[in-house]
Amino acid sequence: MKSRANFKGHPLHPILVCFPIAFYIGTLLFDILAKTYSPEFLFTAYNLEIAALIAAGIAAIPGLVDYIYTVPPKSTAKKRGTKHALTNVCVIIFFTVALIYRAKNEDPNILILIALEGIGVIFLVFAGWMGGTLVYRNQIGVDPRYADAGKWKEEYVEPSEGEIEVGTINELKINQMKLVHVGDKRIVIARSEKGYAAFNDHCTHRGGSLAGGAMICGTVQCPWHGSQFSVYDGTVKAGPAKMPIVTYALREENGKLLLSL
Ligand code: FES
CATH class of the missing domain: 2.102.10.10 (Rieske [2Fe-2S] iron-sulphur domain)
Known part of the structure; x- marks a missing residue:
């Protein structure tokens, strides 16, 4: 008989998701600063965007573990977990397209970057809302006591x-x-x-x-x-x-x- 962690959900999941959220929003904010004040802010936005995508990839690992092992099969939470994952993939796609566009253009149109990242952040809000519902309503990741x-x-x-x-x-x-x-x-x-x-x-x-x-x-x-x-x-x-x-x-x-x- 093999025991898994005595925790209903992967303990790293709630910690690791904080990083991509902060970096995604930071990328958008620095691009807005670049448009509003100085293009010099583009450098920070560029690095934040890379950090966001790396952090999102790392946070997806415990997320996948929870999706497979913790979320009850054939349940409404499983459907919600699927939508949560797909919405996060949309976030990654929009920020990746922005990163590629930024990397290929020495003088990128900042409005295009802001538009791509703004759509990404809208998806991020929905992904976060569903993730929160999985925790607070479906109790994925809580540590119950009997x-x-x-x-x-x-x-x-x-x-x-x-x-x-x-x-x-x-x-x-x-x-x-x-x-x-x-x-x-x-x-x-x-x-x-x-x-x-x-x-x-x-x-x-x-x-x-x-x-x-x-x-x-x-x-x-x-x-x-x-x-x-x-x-x-x-x-x-x-x-x-x-x-x-x-x-x-x-x-x-x-x-x-x-x-x-
Ligand atoms: S899923 Fe058990 S009461 Fe609704």
Whole structure:
């Protein structure tokens, strides 16, 4: 069983995105200064533009990791993440075209640069808005706590025939959960007052990650819109979800948790 970082999202993502945002906007501002006051500001804008594109490439790496591994599959957040990524690509395209134009012309038309970068910054605002929504509404990149200050746990297990070992009986306290990836399945292992339970990490409303929600007295609540499900049989206890979640058989033997898919 392999553990990934105990953090729901790549910890470098929120740090690294600050740099391209600052450099993109700085490029536009220095080109405006070059147009308004002196062409000497073009040199700073040129270097900021190179820095912005390099920083954007670096920030895209944890972004891609979050998109693939953290954003729940088949969810509204996945669609939002796709739009966020494509909008960022548009930003890169406009600033790259501006950079090429600048590099090929000794005396560039600054208004063309400002126009290209201005459109890029408009895309940047939309990309930032969607990125913020992914964090604040979809809770990608938050660091949740369960009852008893339990921390986020995520593990990867190779799928196999028969029962699969997914943990030990003492690793979770009551009302704590962990997310286990078995092949391409995301399964929540949860401990309630009645023992352990296993269920799909997919809210049937819009695909929220139930492992990122809260559990109390055998009921798990989705963090996105508050649907509640029984962790024992998957029935809906409160909407907006209408369909039950899928549950799995889990048993304990010699201190180990054994999951049947
Ligand atoms: S996704 Fe809406 S309640 Fe879970």
